[in-house]
Amino acid sequence: MVIGKRAVVIGAGVGGLAAAQALVGSFEQIVLIERDVLPTQADARAGVPQGRHPHGLLPGCVEALDTLFDGFSTKLCDAGAKVSDFGQKLLLEFSAQAAPPERRLGIPVIKCSRGLIEWVARRELQPQKSIAILDGRRVTGMVATPDGNAVAAVRYETQAGAQETIAADLVIDASGRGEPTLDFLRATGRAAPEETAMRIDMNYSTAIVEFAPQNRPAYDVLRTMPAPPGNTRQGLLLIREDDRFFAAFGARGNDAPPSEWPELLEFSKALQTTTIYDVLMHAKPYGKIYRHKFPENRRRYFERYTGWPRGLIALGDAICRFNPVYGQGMAAAAKEALLLRDLLSSRKSAAQPLDGLFEALMKAASPVLDNIWMLAAMPDLAFRETHGVRPENFDEAMKFNAMMQRAACVDADIHKLVVEVMSLLKPGSALKEEHVVEKIKRLATQFDAAKDSLEA
Ligand SMILES: Cc1cc2nc3c(=O)[nH]c(=O)nc-3n(C[C@H](O)[C@H](O)[C@H](O)COP(=O)(O)OP(=O)(O)OC[C@H]3O[C@@H](n4cnc5c(N)ncnc54)[C@H](O)[C@@H]3O)c2cc1C
Known part of the structure; x- marks a missing residue:
């Protein structure tokens, strides 16, 4: 039994892909609209510039994706992702702090590029009859019902410049920034949601590097943490599905890792330890170095909103953006999608299953987000560059x-x-x-x- 005829998902990032799968069985048709022309391989793309940087796949994210897409982690590994135990082949260096010894913890950790994660998810969605992926189309707005109390349709523009409209019973805004949702609230005379922003000014540079077999690092993941409050420099080496490694560096405020290889290598020498430098000395850069700025953690408190329009859901970064260094963003999105799937299936026999759906989702998701926000905000507040209120404790x-x-x-x-x-x-x-x-x-x-x- 389905709840509605058509659901539209805006954005084919990790949140949108997970959400589309969560809707299967609850709608006759699920239409995923993405502004990028989606690659046929596991490539990075313009719409998710952060995809050029390493994306740590937390086991909590894998757990949610495995529940949504049957056997997701197996498919990811079949496609080349590397897997090992979280306590092995992974070195985490804290400032003035010993790292735990290598030991088997029984928690598998999967390592690959963000492009591969999306590609495997797309490959799971594409053959399903109820799913249509419309790529190369940019959503330009949502249409309200005449009384303004619900979403009725989504407007989008094709690459050729044609304007089209598609009716929808439910719209999921997984566009990352959440602009379609904010625009709709404004257009229907509603207030913006309450939000908290914590300025962190993170600057990233990421190279891809290759090693000759004799120079390969002993670890799949090697991370040197910064030393708050003053030293914000950090580095990460992360293995990819193609056996190359991401070599990513971060710094805060006015300090930023450079964009040329010799300077980046020099930068790696100034981390808390020279472990990454010692390995990178023997590496060869492959391709371009990409930079990224992440100005702030931001959380929109949709759970406090009254008078929410029916048929509209925000998901993933559109709700909450966390400092990427803790690797939690994809997990938050996947966990929200899973909660949505379970809510939809529990509402199938309700008279008006879409009434109060987002309110119910936010009620279930807010403890999950509180937990993630806490895990990210506390360490961020230890840095001088962070603008935010420190809790009393x-x-x-x-x-x-x-x-x-x-x-x-x-x-x-x-x-x-x-x-x-x-x-x-x-x-x-x-x-x-x-x-x-x-x-x-x-x-x-x-x-x-x-x-x-x-x-x-
Ligand atoms: C540098 C960096 C490193 C990160 N590292 C990690 C990590 O290690 N682990 C982790 O879990 N998370 C990480 N993140 C966070 C992670 O990228 C996000 O949390 C996650 O991508 C959220 O997914 P999303 O689907 O909500 O948004 P996005 O992934 O941003 O996807 C949004 C999609 O919507 C599309 N879109 C936008 N507007 C429109 C429109 N108008 N019409 C149609 N389509 C539209 C975009 O093209 C895009 O495909 C990192 C982020 C950054 C910036």
Whole structure:
């Protein structure tokens, strides 16, 4: 049984692709409209400039995609993505902090380019009869019902400049910036949603590099973290499906990684450690270096909105954009899509299943977003460049984070739990349970004592 005739999804990014799959079985037809002409391979594209930069696929994201698209991770690996255990082939270097030893945690982590993730998802959607992908079409607006209380249609422009309109019972705005939603609210005399912005001014440069077999790094992922509050420089090496590596660098405020290889290599020397530089010295750059600016984390509180129009849903970055360095954006979008799928199937026998749908989705999604926002905002607030209000317990929370890292070095269960929380497999509250807090404090003290006696 379906809920409506047609749903339109704006944007074929990770959010739009996941949302289209979530709608299968609930609508007779699902139309995905994308402004880019979509590549037939796993390539980056203009509409998602961030796709040229590494996209860490958190296990919490994979879990959601596996539930939406049956066996997504297997298909991704069949298409070339690399998989290993989260505790192995992955080195995370924290400033003034030991990294946990390599150990098997039983949590698989998949590594590939963002282009491959989208391509595999598109390949899953394309053969389905109820799905139509209209690429090379830019959505220019939404049409309201005569009373202004609901969305009735979507307008778009083809590459040839033709203006077309398609009727829809439900519209999902997965356009990233969410402009179609904000425009519709304005056009129907509604207020913009309440929002919070946290200025972080992140600057990125990403190269793709190749290694001769004898120079290949021992790790698939090598990450050197910055040292707040003053040193914002960080680096990441991440393996790709083609056996090359992303070599990505970040810095905040007026500091920005350069766009030419020799300078970028020099920049890698100035990280907290020279681990990445030592490896990159033997690498050969492949292709262009891309830069990106990410000015702010932003969250729109749609859950607080009253008088929301029927048949309109925002999803993914259109709701919340997180500092990309924590790799949470795709997971948030995929988790929202999964919640939408479950809500739609629970409403199939309701008289008016679309009434209050977005309100119900936001009610279910807001604890997920609270958790992710907390995980991203706390570390961001440690930097001088961040403009945001520190919570009262900020220093205490940062101290606890550092203890958690030390405890993870000496205890496999805490290591696993920290990874599960950071990977969005478990909520942050799992680390706040009394017995866990006590164990972390005890282990951190043990770690400090062992370090002191070694140094004595
Ligand atoms: C530098 C950088 C690195 C990142 N790294 C990670 C990472 O490691 N892990 C992670 O999980 N996330 C990462 N992210 C975040 C991630 O890219 C986003 O959270 C995720 O892409 C959100 O998906 P989305 O579908 O909401 O939006 P997008 O992926 O931005 O997709 C929006 C789509 O809508 C299309 N579109 C826009 N307007 C229109 C229109 N008017 N008509 C038709 N189509 C339209 C666009 O062309 C695009 O295809 C990173 C972001 C940046 C900036």
